[in-house]
Amino acid sequence: MIAENHQIAYRNVASKYYTFLPEEINIAIQDFDAILSEHGYHSVGKMFFSILSNPTAEVMTAELFIPIEENDFTIQTEEEVNFSSYFLIDRMIMTRITDDFDAQSQVTFWELLTYIEEREMSRKTPIFVEFKESNSGQTYVEMSVGVQ
Amino acid sequence: MGIEFRTLQFDNVLRYETRQKEEDWLKPFSKMEDFILTQGIYKNGPIFFSVTSNQEDSATDHFIYYLPINGPVQLLEETDFSYQDSFRLEKALFLRQTDGEMDVTVASNKLKSYADSNEIELGNSYYFVLHEVYDDYIIDLFWPTKELGDKE
Numbered sequence: 001m002i003a004e005n006h007q008i009a010y011r012n013v014a015s016k017y018y019t020f021l022p023e024e025i026n027i028a029i030q031d032f033d034a035i036l037s038e039h040g041y042h043s044v045g046k047m048f049f050s051i052l053s054n055p056t057a058e059v060m061t062a063e064l065f066i067p068i069e070e071n072d073f074t075i076q077t078e079e080e081v082n083f084s085s086y087f088l089i090d091r092m093i094m095t096r097i098t099d100d101f102d103a104q105s106q107v108t109f110w111e112l113l114t115y116i117e118e119r120e121m122s123r124k125t126p127i128f129v130e131f132k133e134s135n136s137g138q139t140y141v142e143m144s145v146g147v148q
Numbered sequence: 149m150g151i152e153f154r155t156l157q158f159d160n161v162l163r164y165e166t167r168q169k170e171e172d173w174l175k176p177f178s179k180m181e182d183f184i185l186t187q188g189i190y191k192n193g194p195i196f197f198s199v200t201s202n203q204e205d206s207a208t209d210h211f212i213y214y215l216p217i218n219g220p221v222q223l224l225e226e227t228d229f230s231y232q233d234s235f236r237l238e239k240a241l242f243l244r245q246t247d248g249e250m251d252v253t254v255a256s257n258k259l260k261s262y263a264d265s266n267e268i269e270l271g272n273s274y275y276f277v278l279h280e281v282y283d284d285y286i287i288d289l290f291w292p293t294k295e296l297g298d299k300e
Contacts, residue, residue: 029267072155082159084216086193086277090230124191125218146190 002115006094006144007050008128010067013087014041016080017052017091019061023102025049027049032064034098035079042069047128053125089125094144105129109142121147152297154242156275158193158235162215164228167208173252177241177264180215183229189217192262196277199252240290241268253277256291269294 014036018028033043043062044067055059063085073083093115097104109127116123125146157187162184165178177195184191214235221231227244241263247254256274263270274291 073157084158084193085156086158086216086279088193088279089190090280124185125192148185 003095004093006092007059007090012071013067013084015063015082019065022060028130039075039081050126050128052126055106089146092144093148094142097141112145119126124148153239153242154236158216160217162217163230163232163233164213166211170209176213187221189221192218194277198273198275201274215245228275230273243289245287255287259291
């Protein structure tokens with residue numbers, strides 16, 4: 001099921017571009033997390049990313065986003081980390097993947113793009129992937145994209 | 149959420165400067181949103197703006213609008229917009245107004261009287277960030293102090 005009017009909204013979000021093999025995304029996340037902690041910043045425990053490469057490409061390019069506790073952020077330019085006091089993307093369509101993310105993600109990716117095409121919408125952002133956890137501790141993934 | 153000091157910062161913003169009547173403050177929003185659609189970039193934060201009151205001409209105020217975008221963009225010379233790679237307002241006095249009151253002067257007066265009673269001297273410009281929630285607005289007001297000023 002695809003839901004409309006979804007939004008991604010977080011305060012104090014640090015972001016950085018990474019290129020990696022899809023199965024090694026955790027290495028990229030850990031690397032980014034380490035950069036933030038080395039500079040004295042604390043993740044609030046959430047994370048999401050946007051997929052900038054073609055979904056069938058062997059090597060993936062993504063922008064990783066990690067919301068942090070601090071509202072004042074400075075880091076050397078060489079680290080190439082961006083920061084937003086308020087991160088917001090609205091008017092998105094979204095669908096959830098509750099199990100077997102690796103196998104389901106490509107299917108879901110095309111589902112979103114087909115939905116846009118069928119309804120004569122236009123796509124205005126890359127595809128976003130957000131890791132979430134329900135109150136009972138079940139993890140799931142929300143895949144979304146901004147539309148016009 | 150009480151009054152405190154906070155930093156407001158963004159990388160990559162689109163900037164639009166204008167002089168207008170105070171009641172027209174919402175007008176540039178759609179103009180900016182329409183513009184980025186033609187530029188191959190997308191908005192990734194709420195539009196925010198600064199207001200500087202004009203002492204000589206009280207009918208209009210000086211406004212600068214900022215729209216956070218996902219990356220750098222090269223603009224043609226003849227546009228009203230400009231690109232700024234980073235925006236930073238260090239340790240401004242911060243107040244969140246949640247009662248849906250759209251008269252922005254209520255928030256600014258509240259912050260002004262707080263500053264007066266705590267002997268904090270405020271600068272000439274203040275910044276509003278608007279969050280739309282259930283067809284209503286939450287207003288975050290950032291007001292830099294005089295000595296720190298606007299270091300963007």
